[in-house]
């Protein structure tokens with residue numbers, strides 16, 4: 044059954060989140076104790092007073108020990124005289140903590156000092172991409188159970204983040220799908236190049252040569268004599284024949300697949316099989332219709348595969364991951380983070396991704412409020428984003444205008460300064476607007492990941 048509501052860290056405003064309000068008070072109080080006020084972000088190492096504290100705790104440790112209380116959970120373990128970058132995760136009393144800055148200063152026994160500041164969603168400048176760790180884990184585990192190992196080739200275009208791809212790898216998916224050369228390069232450099240598929244046509248000579256030189260297994264999609272020649276000229280060695288199965292985008296006609304495969308082979312390319320993306324079907328809300336139309340698409344792909352052969356039939360997406368029974372591997376991407384468009388389907392994945400925004404203006408007589416995320420922080424091609432218990436009127440460049448739904452109990456507009464969660468309608472372009480995503484657990488920022496596969 045579809046569970047559309049992963050427990051988001053902020054579902055309405057902070058006024059109805061007592062746990063988070065309490066958390067914020069704790070953080071503020073402890074910062075005062077530590078005497079660091081609102082200082083933000085990593086800074087150069089500096090001498091700390093011996094009694095400096097973090098989140099109510101104080102720890103001293105020996106230089107170079109790996110058993111440090113605060114160092115537990117860090118991999119590799121801390122050395123002395125070392126600064127830990129923003130976003131590293133450790134553990135204090137079993138609670139995962141993201142360290143803004145952590146400096147171990149060289150010195151005598153017990154002179155080494157560690158300090159960290161716990162970060163919460165309230166510390167994030169908005170708009171901020173926020174991922175609920177529990178929902179993300181649920182989604183990754185659910186997919187890994189349904190399509191283990193090579194049965195799923197996660198598409199990284201949906202999250203553009205190697206740290207997230209590493210998590211998918213930990214769940215057993217060793218092959219990945221990419222849409223751009225930049226994604227391929229970034230994945231290879233992140234040590235995730237075991238089996239990378241560029242499920243897209245590319246004729247840029249320089250980029251193709253860069254792909255050929257990667258320390259990775261690289262397979263590219265081809266759908267024309269020109270793309271075959273470009274891949275072979277660049278020194279690439281493996282390809283898939285991309286077949287059009289109904290989406291008016293890339294892919295050759297099924298009947299052209301075999302001659303193209305012969306051409307590829309004659310140019311020294313090894314043809315691993317075929318791919319065909321049923322992108323016009325993945326979003327159909329009616330499951331029976333998805334089943335019917337996927338079968339039609341896959342009949343075309345099977346016909347092409349009969350003629351081409353090869354170990355791979357690569358197809359599918361989040362919406363067809365469990366109805367596409369022809370593909371040997373499913374190229375699902377959105378399932379990890381999800382969006383409201385896919386949330387409308389009967390899928391077992393939870394919404395894990397929100398854009399956190401701050402209410403910057405209200406108009407009580409007009410009955411609306413305005414928050415600071417808009418077209419430049421949200422992918423809008425699948426429609427307006429969603430705000431729980433509210434109606435989104437429209438988005439403009441930097442703003443979303445919304446009203447609160449009448450709940451019969453006098454629901455009020457949020458106040459200026461309140462935080463809200465805005466649920467994007469389309470995950471891929473939303474993520475691509477942001478430089479980093481913050482992984483949270485009950486409002487605590489436990490990790491910060493660079494969205495490092497952006498660009499082309």
Ligand SMILES: Cc1ncc(COP(=O)(O)O)c(C=O)c1O
Nearest residue numbers: 242320359360361374375376377
């Ligand atoms: C070639 C290709 N394969 C697979 C997908 C599946 O992605 P998702 O799981 O997000 O539907 C996409 C998405 O656009 C795609 O372009």
